[in-house]
Amino acid sequence: MFGLAWTDWQLWLVVAGIILLLYVGRPYLHGLFRGIFFGLAYVLRDVARRLENAGNNIYRQYIELVAAHTAETLEQRLVSQEMKLEKRAPEIDRRISGIVDKLDTNQSDLSETLEAFRAVDLDERTLDAVRNRIEANGTGQSRAKLASAASDVRRAVKEELSPLRPQINALRSELKPMAENITRLRSISNELSRSSKQINKDLATFEECIHPDYERRRDAAQRQSILIPWLLSLLVMTVALTGVFLNFFLIQRPMAEIVGDDLQVMGVGLPTAAALVVIFLEAVAGIVLMDAAGITKITLISTLPRIHKRVLLYAAFAFLAAFSFFEAILAIQREVLIGIDQETTRRALGELPGEAGGETGGISLTMIGQMVLAILIPWLLAVAAIPLETVVQNFILILRLVMHQITIFLAFIFAIVATVLKAIGLFVLRVYDLLIFLPLTIERMFRRFRRPARKKQASGAT
């Protein structure tokens, strides 16, 4: 070390000098190390605490948003269920009244039948005749007479029961509608019970979502699924986007007939740009239509007065109808253009006009198919606004959740780094003290030696 061997006394002198210097500078260097490591650890811990608070706030906001959104959805559902029940109440009442009336009629019919049965009483003569015959049989032992007696009895009973036949038939015919009416009543009862259960469940969740207690709101919000509706909506949106692509390819070529095809807008052909603009306009009209109809709440249209919404609804409807018509015309134009281009290519290759054959002109099946697609797609784009709302809303919620996770993770990292820094600081201080352990030991011994003397001085003074 320093070009000196371990056996050189100069080296030990240098080491002793360094140890002495370290001992003398101990309070200052300790302070410096504490300042660096503990100070940094304190700062990082503070940052971690702040990040954790921010993360918790984000999560709280997320919970509040989910709870509010759920409450709003449930409120709408409850209102619509209430309206539906209100509308159906007279019908249910009418149906139940009808069934009850029928049951009353059935009951009175049954009572009549019952009375008729009660009135059945085999008269005494019939019984006497039977008895006499049996006695006669007992004496005569004739089988013929026994048979005659049996037939007399059968006849007598038949005569007695013949007035009851219509009653029995009536009873039989009444039983079937009665069973049907009971089944209907049961189904109405089941339906109402299902509705009431759903309403109760929704109401309970709604109450949880607007509960003054945060914990209750949080529990209710945590039960709501965000990811699955988002994924489903995304899937539907993807399907809608494929429709957009199809639409784009249908209208891109004939758009050249309107805007020309020699210009480019930022590197994109003008017909392509124009087709995209038309599709965007259709999508906007669809969103406005759905918002104005109260199906979605993507824009601020839902907050407008009813009359304004009505005007926007009609305007969006008219625009979409116009776009449908426009696209149908483009579909025809597309087919015409394809025909002309094919003819031009044939002539370029030296074929005579009409030589290829197969072309009949007029409206072909392909053209009709294209027209149908062209008419339908703007409306399908409008319907795509429904999943779009869920995609946008839930994406914001998922973003909040991700931000919360990131913030909490960062807080965790900062806290770990702070702990590590503090540990390193402590380690450095311990190593420092280890290097100067000799003078420190001497100092401690000296202090121990001086402490009793001071105590003695102090006790002598008192």
Place this chain on the structure above:
Amino acid sequence: MIIKTFKMLTAGLILAGVAACGAVTSNSKAVFMLVDASGTYVREVPDAVVTAKLLTSKLNSNDMFAFGEIGSCSFSDSSLVVRRTLPGTPSEAAYAKQAVFENLEAYAETVQPTGWTDIRGGLRYAAAELEQSDQASRYIVLVSDLVEDVSPDCDTSSLELDLEGITVIVTNVTRSDRDASDPNAYFERLEAWEALVEDAGGTWVHANSRDRLLEYMF
């Protein structure tokens, strides 16, 4: 009438909106096809006409197409067979292309071999025509064996060319019997013309087949 007004309005609005941002550019082309009709090369004219028709069929609206003949004294309006700027809409452009085909077919039926080959005069004529066009890209498609043979009455061998901004695509450069005995002469000829075009500020492209020509241009 209403549809036409609607078309104009739509196109106008879109163009005005984007042109205001300075983001609208044109991708239109101006193509001048020069075909050598001298001597034995005249037998390549029908094939060149097919190439011209295919090339025209691939052009878009507002593109310009011209077809000229390289003859004894090519810097002349009589060497121009057809010149047409295609209309702005694809359907009208397609009908215009069909009209161009008729002109080309008529030319192919009546073409006569010329005694001399004034390539420079033809290039100068094509360059002057293209200079007046306002298309974004300009091309001269030269269909020739590149063997220049000028007449004493129309000596253009020292003619200055200005081909700035023009791409000269040579195609169907046939190899003569003389080239068969001295292949280097063929390549030297190509190199000489390449140097001439590049010195005049043009871009030189050699397309050895019709497919490569169309591939390069579109």
